[in-house]
Amino acid sequence: MRFFSASSFFVILLVFAGCNKNDPEAGQNNNKDRQPMLVNWVDNIVIPSYEIFQTKLGIMATSAEEFASAPSEALLQQLREDWVNAYIEYQNVELFEFGPADKYILRNYFNIYPADVSGIEENISDPSANLQVPDAYPRQGFPALDYLINGVGNSDLEIVGFYTDETSGSARINYLSTVIARMEERLENVISEWPSYRETFISKTGLDIGSSTGLVVNAFVLEYERYVRSGKIGIPAGVMVVTGGIPQPDKVEAFYKKDISKILALTAHGAARRFFNGEARETGEDGPSFKSYLDALEAKDETSGVLLSTIINNQFELIETKIEVLPDNFHSAVQNENEAMVEAYDAMQALVRYLKVDMTSAMSVTITYTDNDGD
Amino acid sequence: MAKNLYNPKLLLILAVCGLSSCDNDDETKNLRSSVDYNTLSLTTAYADQFEDADGNSTVNVSDGTNRLKMFQALNSYATSSISADTHIDEAHLMKMFTNTGEPFTDIPSMNIVGADLNATDVQLENSVASSFDDNEAQAVRSKFATWFTDLEEASHALGSSAESGVAGELMNGERSYLVDEDGIEVIQVIQKSLIGALQLDYIGNVLLDEGLTADNSTTVSDENYTQLEHNWDVAYGLLTSNPIYLEGSTDEQRGTSEFGAGSYIWEYNKAHYADFFPAFLEGRAAIVNNDRAKLQENADFIRTEMEKTIANAALGYLGKWKTGANHGARAHAIGEGIGFIYSLRFAKMHNGDAAFSDAILADLLSGDGYWDIDEVKVANAEAAIKEKFDIL
Numbered sequence: 001m002r003f004f005s006a007s008s009f010f011v012i013l014l015v016f017a018g019c020n021k022n023d024p025e026a027g028q029n030n031n032k033d034r035q036p037m038l039v040n041w042v043d044n045i046v047i048p049s050y051e052i053f054q055t056k057l058g059i060m061a062t063s064a065e066e067f068a069s070a071p072s073e074a075l076l077q078q079l080r081e082d083w084v085n086a087y088i089e090y091q092n093v094e095l096f097e098f099g100p101a102d103k104y105i106l107r108n109y110f111n112i113y114p115a116d117v118s119g120i121e122e123n124i125s126d127p128s129a130n131l132q133v134p135d136a137y138p139r140q141g142f143p144a145l146d147y148l149i150n151g152v153g154n155s156d157l158e159i160v161g162f163y164t165d166e167t168s169g170s171a172r173i174n175y176l177s178t179v180i181a182r183m184e185e186r187l188e189n190v191i192s193e194w195p196s197y198r199e200t201f202i203s204k205t206g207l208d209i210g211s212s213t214g215l216v217v218n219a220f221v222l223e224y225e226r227y228v229r230s231g232k233i234g235i236p237a238g239v240m241v242v243t244g245g246i247p248q249p250d251k252v253e254a255f256y257k258k259d260i261s262k263i264l265a266l267t268a269h270g271a272a273r274r275f276f277n278g279e280a281r282e283t284g285e286d287g288p289s290f291k292s293y294l295d296a297l298e299a300k301d302e303t304s305g306v307l308l309s310t311i312i313n314n315q316f317e318l319i320e321t322k323i324e325v326l327p328d329n330f331h332s333a334v335q336n337e338n339e340a341m342v343e344a345y346d347a348m349q350a351l352v353r354y355l356k357v358d359m360t361s362a363m364s365v366t367i368t369y370t371d372n373d374g375d
Numbered sequence: 376m377a378k379n380l381y382n383p384k385l386l387l388i389l390a391v392c393g394l395s396s397c398d399n400d401d402e403t404k405n406l407r408s409s410v411d412y413n414t415l416s417l418t419t420a421y422a423d424q425f426e427d428a429d430g431n432s433t434v435n436v437s438d439g440t441n442r443l444k445m446f447q448a449l450n451s452y453a454t455s456s457i458s459a460d461t462h463i464d465e466a467h468l469m470k471m472f473t474n475t476g477e478p479f480t481d482i483p484s485m486n487i488v489g490a491d492l493n494a495t496d497v498q499l500e501n502s503v504a505s506s507f508d509d510n511e512a513q514a515v516r517s518k519f520a521t522w523f524t525d526l527e528e529a530s531h532a533l534g535s536s537a538e539s540g541v542a543g544e545l546m547n548g549e550r551s552y553l554v555d556e557d558g559i560e561v562i563q564v565i566q567k568s569l570i571g572a573l574q575l576d577y578i579g580n581v582l583l584d585e586g587l588t589a590d591n592s593t594t595v596s597d598e599n600y601t602q603l604e605h606n607w608d609v610a611y612g613l614l615t616s617n618p619i620y621l622e623g624s625t626d627e628q629r630g631t632s633e634f635g636a637g638s639y640i641w642e643y644n645k646a647h648y649a650d651f652f653p654a655f656l657e658g659r660a661a662i663v664n665n666d667r668a669k670l671q672e673n674a675d676f677i678r679t680e681m682e683k684t685i686a687n688a689a690l691g692y693l694g695k696w697k698t699g700a701n702h703g704a705r706a707h708a709i710g711e712g713i714g715f716i717y718s719l720r721f722a723k724m725h726n727g728d729a730a731f732s733d734a735i736l737a738d739l740l741s742g743d744g745y746w747d748i749d750e751v752k753v754a755n756a757e758a759a760i761k762e763k764f765d766i767l
Contacts, residue, residue: 102694103750103757104750108750132751133746133748134699204767209643209646222698226698366645368694369694369695369698
């Protein structure tokens with residue numbers, strides 16, 4: 001009783017002094033210093049992950065060049081293998097949609113699916129088509145490549161024939177090359193801007209709307225909620241309100257390749273878990289992170305006393321087991337064993353709540369990506 | 376000791392002190408007994424904390440609140456027409472804007488009594504951009520008239536789908552947004568531009584700027600408040616119609632029902648929304664106390680943080696264009712963003728002006744408006760706003 005009256009009196013004084021909210025650092029001690037976390041994110045996770053991805057994207061681009069110069073089944077298979085490797089690796093960087101990747105909207109140009117097949121066909125016949133508008137998102141990136149190297153024929157022979165066709169072959173080759181060149185260029189934009197952005201990033205140590213922690217929390221939760229939970233599982237499984245409970249097998253990631261949807265989902269999920277724990281990309285060692293920050297704040301479940309970071313990590317593990325039991329091919333999963341998909345979704349939904357509500361309120365960070373205004 | 380007295384610097388300081396206190400005595404004999412700042416309460420209605428010698432409140436916010444309700448009523452007429460699929464009448468919007476021809480009707484859910492608004496002598500149009508010189512103010516008022524026309528035109532396309540060059544509706548899930556042929560959601564542009572043109576400009580650049588030079592030594596005839604007190608109170612009423620602004624709000628949950636700037640301050644200024652009510656109280660007490668420094672400090676705070684709110688809202692909606700998953704979501708974000716960017720011309724504490732806002736909008740909407748927006752244009756707009764408002 002006494003504690004409450006004393007503290008509310010204190011709050012009133014602070015508000016009147018007008019100083020409590022002016023300084024985002026107020027009340028923080030050194031154990032909860034955010035700068036080491038920002039540095040760990042940039043130096044040990046973001047930049048190394050981008051570099052590894054860039055290498056794999058480059059290997060894919062080289063294979064595509066070889067295929068373009070003399071289309072054959074063997075070169076198609078090589079390109080496909082390198083596309084799979086690059087697509088999997090991409091899952092490790094999609095969650096970095098803050099700073100340069102936010103500026104260049106990397107995810108929008110790399111992984112909006114399902115691919116817009118009629119749009120791709122239109123663009124093939126019109127090489128001057130504008131690829132830099134939202135309608136063009138699903139006409140490029142990995143999903144467009146999925147269609148172009150897996151979906152344009154029923155066999156590798158037919159796919160090669162698509163590109164060696166006397167009338168349209170060269171326009172198709174050109175579009176394939178354009179899509180890949182754009183991906184390389186955009187990734188290079190993002191990577192080359194990080195060194196200069198790094199200084200800004202590690203200096204904005206507050207918790208307000210424009211702070212780096214605020215940006216990363218929002219990007220991280222948005223990615224997991226919309227692109228991992230909903231995009232990879234929820235929408236194909238038909239659990240979202242917009243899909244009205246009916247499974248949507250054509251909305252799976254890598255729809256034409258089909259048998260990699262699980263590995264893509266597992267990789268993206270794992271990337272989120274490793275980021276939460278601050279795991280360095282190259283050494284695998286945990287560094288300053290959401291986890292250590294929450295622990296420093298002593299964020300825990302009030303009734304059980306269990307650390308929030310433990311609850312979150314347990315949930316990450318539970319989800320992993322629920323994804324692992326799914327078949328490699330979600331296209332068939334949603335049609336034949338959708339209950340398991342829905343179970344995975346439910347577990348992910350619980351994690352979203354921990355991240356979006358419990359983690360953010362413990363950290364005093366505001367989720368800004370939702371639109372609450374009701375109009 | 377004696378030596379010190381002849382120190383010229385000290386003499387100067389003493390002289391200045393003497394002068395300024397003389398000034399104060401001459402200019403403003405306190406009309407009322409002073410208010411102890413420590414007695415101001417965050418849990419007591421604004422109007423109940425300032426009283427005359429007889430114990431009657433000296434606060435009358437109605438000139439502010441009536442304008443705020445007119446803004447709400449105008450917005451409600453336009454948005455409810457859209458959701459009801461009925462055409463919007465530009466002439467009716469203009470009547471609401473100018474408070475002519477008894478345009479207002481009862482809206483119980485918003486506590487709006489049509490007859491009360493129709494009977495007042497305040498109106499939106501002449502309050503809009505009223506800190507600007509005549510030509511500039513006229514340009515802003517004409518812009519609203521143009522938007523009313525655009526909105527009526529677009530409303531004839533209700534029920535059909537919009538595309539580049541064609542007005543109509545854009546969907547986000549089950550939500551539908553009416554856009555003009557450039558993909559602009561005009562109602563959002565009007566609503567968010569009024570936050571700047573009406574609320575920010577009239578509160579920040581009129582009432583809390585020139586309005587602070589009003590007389591504070593005598594009461595207005597037939598009233599128990601001074602003109603200065605009244606100006607401050609009207610500012611409060613134009614921000615919120617609640618007795619305690621944002622009472623009971625947390626970062627996650629807004630505790631009061633607010634409209635326009637009052638709502639966005641909570642959403643886009645998490646660092647300072649809780650400081651607004653105290654600032655209004657303290658500024659009002661400073662008026663009673665003739666405490667110029669404290670009055671100015673609180674006026675500057677309110678103006679600066681309102682402006683930052685609008686800048687952050689503009690950035691927020693530009694960001695939502697990037698994360699929007701479909702045309703409905705993206706066009707809605709851009710409609711809101713345009714209104715907030717338009718409003719930045721009233722951000723005078725940050726040297727915002729029409730040229731600044733218009734340059735951003737011209738670049739952002741070049742070509743086919745919404746339909747030609749790409750991330751380069753958005754990044755340019757973001758960079759310009761961040762630089763102006765010193766947001767890293």
